Amino acid sequence: MSDAVEFIDSTPIHVRGGRGGNGAASMRRESHVPRGGPDGGDGGRGGDVVLVAKRGQASLLDIQRNPHRRGDDGGHGSSQRKSGAAGEDAVVTVPIGTVVRTRDGRLLADLTTDGQRFVAAEGGRGGRGNVAFANRHRRVPRFAEYGEEVEERSLQLDLKVIADVGLVGFPSAGKSSLVSRLSAARPRIEAWPFTTLTPHLGMMRAGNRPDGSPIDVVLADVPGLVEGASDGKGLGHRFLRHVERCRVLLHVLDTAPFDPDRDPLVDLAVLRRELVAHDPELAERVEVVVLNKVDLPDGRAMADLVRPRLQDEGWEVFEVSAISGEGLDALRYRLGELVAAARDTDPTATDDGDEPVVITLRESGPDYRIGRDPSGAYAVVGRRIERWVQMLPIDNPDAARYLQGRLRRAGVVSALVDAGARSGDEVVIGEAVFDFQPELDDLPAEERAEILAGEFDDDDPDEVEGDIVVDAVDDAGR
Structure with missing residues (x-):
């Protein structure tokens, strides 16, 4: 095992x-x-x-x-x-x-x-x-x-691996070998495709800044990509997300592939197409091309053939051998320069450990809403209001009175009246069901006047002339 x-x-x-x-x-x-x-x-x-x-x-x-x-x-x-x-x-x-x-x-x-x-x-x-x-x-x-x-x-x-340089390429292009030579990482290396099934990180010392401070670069050996990776082919999405945070993309091209029909220029075009299809922002990253396996005669011949064409297209090209070490020092120090420059200009860099400050503005207005449930009852939905009901022993009369006052102060009773709830209607808050009993002051002025008018005795001159009638008329909007 x-x-x-x-x-x-x-x-x-x-x-x-x-x-x-x-x-x-x-x-x-x-x-x-x-x-x-x-x-x-x-x-x-x-x-x-x-x-x-x-x-x-x-x-x-x-x-x-x-x-x-x-x-x-x-x-x-x-x-x-x-x-x-x-x-x-x-x-x-x-x-x-x-x-x-x-x-x-x-x-x-x-x-x-x-x-x-x-x-x-x-x-x-x-x-x-x-x-x-x-x-x-x-x-x-x-x-x-x-x-x-x-x-x-x-x-x-x-998990999205955080690294300065992401090595991307087809399976068996030599990415793991490069990481093992440039850093202390020891990924698994075998002579067949898809040896690497998980990302590997390695720390590389890549020269010094002008002030003498060292430049340490984190390399990410991303498992080999294939055409169609952005659509999920192979293990596409699982691997592609690990290059999203890389500041520099290092395209590792195999100059001596197992398949004689493979072309490094076509491989590069496919890699870039898959990266951009996954995340268009990757097209804005710093990119460098490495022609690997130049220690082999076929690899050297292929590198001599494609290097001028890549340089004519504006690519910065390095010819290296992960086996013999040829060209690795020049690549190491150039990557250090590119990463240092990217860190200086990247506003989202977090090398100092400071966390970004996020300010969240709360929306104004009530933090609850009122609707009707399938049974026709009025439902009050909102975490704060539901928490009040859940935390109180509403079978206790004193607690029930306290809750009623709290709901009135929060505007819930008035909102229920505005939504059409009247005396005797069912109100559901969380898992509790209540019979709605609004007080007179919660009702619209017209309804208050109508209720009060029905209680008057026309034969009693004191009621007709009293303050109650005057108040009712005033509330009706006189």
């Missing part, structure tokens, strides 16, 4: 934050302290699921083997105003270059620097103890909040 570590660059992950702890509803009980009042503590917050980019990790294999990750639940509050403990976060390390998306493809995070963090699932809020609900009108609250429940969600993780 092989001891090689399996390379996984794409996998789903199912994440769920920890549930918040319940708040406590308790009363202070001590001798010589009558009517001690509420003293229930708050529940602890549930733990988050956090993805952290880690240098040195090269595969998503651990996540594929264990795709379900969950934060710890928060502890419950208790008497004497003791708060529950916060749940521990579930920290999941991923390789640098991991892209996080929803299952429908929406981008959530791009982890490009060592230590960069992304909260994939937030833990639930801890419920407030009854101490939090005490005020001058509600001196002895006998209810507390439950901890917030959170739902599991599925995300998609894709």
